[in-house]
Amino acid sequence: MFVNADFSRRVIVEPGQYEWVASPQAGVERMMLDRIGEEKARATSIVRYAPDSRFPPHAHPGGEEILVLSGTFSDETGDFPAGWYLRNPPGTSHQPSSAEGALIFVKLRQMMPDDERHVRIDTRDSAAWRREGDRMVCPLFSSPAEQVCLQRLEAGQVVLNGVVGGAELLVLDGEIADRERRYGPGSWIRLPAGEQGDLIAGRQGVSFYLKTGHLAKPA
Structure with a gap:
């Protein structure tokens, strides 16, 4: 399959x-x-x-x-x-x-x-979160092969900066938008390695799961 x-x-x-x-x-x-x-x-x-x-x-x-x-x-x-x-x-x-x-x-x-x-x-624990630049991040796992976290962004913030080495996102709360439409909770987005990210946080901001690095050489 x-x-x-x-x-x-x-x-x-x-x-x-x-x-x-x-x-x-x-x-x-x-x-x-x-x-x-x-x-x-x-x-x-x-x-x-x-x-x-x-x-x-x-x-x-x-x-x-x-x-x-x-x-x-x-x-x-x-x-x-x-x-x-x-x-x-x-x-x-x-x-x-x-x-x-x-x-x-x-x-x-x-x-x-x-x-x-x-x-x-437990990602509900405030101690699991930290500020990284313009966003709040909850680190979940990191290795040379993949990086996993949750992120919270305010309205209009850029989700991914520049060309990414592949990314996978799951919207948990709020919206992520591109040039065509908005994607609410439960929306799953997979961007291939080398694609320019064009995603921004929606009008109420967004919380999302993010994994990067793993699509350069999918297992």
Whole structure:
């Protein structure tokens, strides 16, 4: 299966375009943003857990990255309400579930083989944020292969400065705009390496997830 698998092209997916696909487990559905492979795929998805749904124990050979968007996501390491960021490195396993239901942003099989860092960050904690120039930034992960953070910008601020080496964004609150339209919460934007970023914060400002560096040589 191939979904938005050409990483040389700009891709934008808005919530009105979401098409939910059932997973092998009852009560768990996925909106596939990009995907290469079948059930065990390199994938970026929005995953929706119904209340009292769960997966059986399973491994993640290429790692797993999660941002909890709403509800509470759980596994053996704890319960993670909206705002938590998790990284489970290659070779780890877990048994995810949600008692109340949850919506999560998930990236699978996209980590470097030597990545061994477990990450748990509550992005709602003000101590996790810092000012960097004209914006507030919540650092989540950094390595030579990728940089991940959340950012908050005021209205009209430039989202990305100049040509970027590839970027992936998920709008969490507010709007991001380009020359054609505005993109609200749940909008996913992928810019290929070498493309000139033309995005600005909307009229009410914006909060967004940002990953850069990983599209120079997609895993």
